[in-house]
Amino acid sequence: MSQIRLAVNEHWIDVAEHLSWLSADHNAGAVVNFIGQVRQQNLNEEVTGLVLEHYPAMTEKSLTGLIEQAAARWPLLRISVFHRVGALVPGDPIVFVGVSSAHRDAAFEGARFLMDKLKTQAPFWKKETTKDGDRWLDARACDTDAAASWD
Amino acid sequence: MTLSILVFASLREQLGRGQISLAIDLPCDVATLKQGLAKQYPVIATAERNGALLVAVNQQMAGDEAMVAVGDEVALFPPVTGG
Numbered sequence: 001m002s003q004i005r006l007a008v009n010e011h012w013i014d015v016a017e018h019l020s021w022l023s024a025d026h027n028a029g030a031v032v033n034f035i036g037q038v039r040q041q042n043l044n045e046e047v048t049g050l051v052l053e054h055y056p057a058m059t060e061k062s063l064t065g066l067i068e069q070a071a072a073r074w075p076l077l078r079i080s081v082f083h084r085v086g087a088l089v090p091g092d093p094i095v096f097v098g099v100s101s102a103h104r105d106a107a108f109e110g111a112r113f114l115m116d117k118l119k120t121q122a123p124f125w126k127k128e129t130t131k132d133g134d135r136w137l138d139a140r141a142c143d144t145d146a147a148a149s150w151d
Numbered sequence: 152m153t154l155s156i157l158v159f160a161s162l163r164e165q166l167g168r169g170q171i172s173l174a175i176d177l178p179c180d181v182a183t184l185k186q187g188l189a190k191q192y193p194v195i196a197t198a199e200r201n202g203a204l205l206v207a208v209n210q211q212m213a214g215d216e217a218m219v220a221v222g223d224e225v226a227l228f229p230p231v232t233g234g
Contacts, residue, residue, distance in 0.1 A: 036234050052233065053159060053160050054233070055157070055159050055207070055210075055226060055228065057210050057224070058207055058210035058211075058226070061210045061211075062210070062211075062212075083233060083234075094233075094234065095233070095234050115234060118233060118234050119231070119232075119233065119234045120230075120231060121212065121231070122231060122233050122234075123159065123207070123226075123228060123231050123233075124231055124232065124233025124234070125159065125160035125161070125228070125229065125231060125232050125233070126232045126233070127160075136160060136161040136164075136229070136232075137232045138203075138230070138232070139203075139229070139230030139231065139232055
């Protein structure tokens with residue numbers, strides 16, 4: 001039975017604290033985490049800000065479903081998923097996904113599965129601010145392919 | 152009857168509001184719902200034509216065959232871009 005932490009909100013992501021929680025299980029021989037950050041350069045333009053919109057009633061439900069799938073598929077001890085919404089600036093963390101497991105294969109795969117699925121299933125949308133105005137980002141085909149590779 | 156539908160992100164901005172409505176007989180499947188919406192809202196017709204329209208029923212992603220019944224929460228949005 002995995003221990004789970006999940007939050008979607010406007011708060012800063014305290015990476016050190018999340019890593020320490022993931023590592024605290026003494027059966028965790030492996031801890032893997034991913035941090036997604038706001039890029040300063042995207043599609044050849046300077047990005048000055050990013051707003052993340054979401055569908056509040058669906059977001060946590062969708063992420064909980066993905067966490068349950070990961071927990072059923074790999075022997076994960078702890079799973080941590082934090083995603084920010086609202087206004088962010090370049091360099092800000094957007095998402096933290098981390099898992100711990102007895103061995104590294106499960107940890108690497110579990111973390112990658114969660115990120116790949118989050119990218120195509122969880123209802124978040126990014127809108128970037130550039131000097132030429134605001135623009136909604138388009139989904140990328142490579143993300144769809146990555147998510148489908150787990151099915 | 153009139154069904155209220157939540158819309159998000161670029162669709163919300165293009166439609167100018169976060170909720171739209173459609174007169175439709177329920178239950179119906181998502182494909183029928185999308186056809187009805189595309190007739191009434193050109194922006195939705197364009198999104199559908201570009202393969203850029205997702206539907207959720209009761210906060211779950213729903214394919215064309217999924218059913219929509221009275222009282223369900225229906226939402227429309229473009230492909231997601233979180234993470």
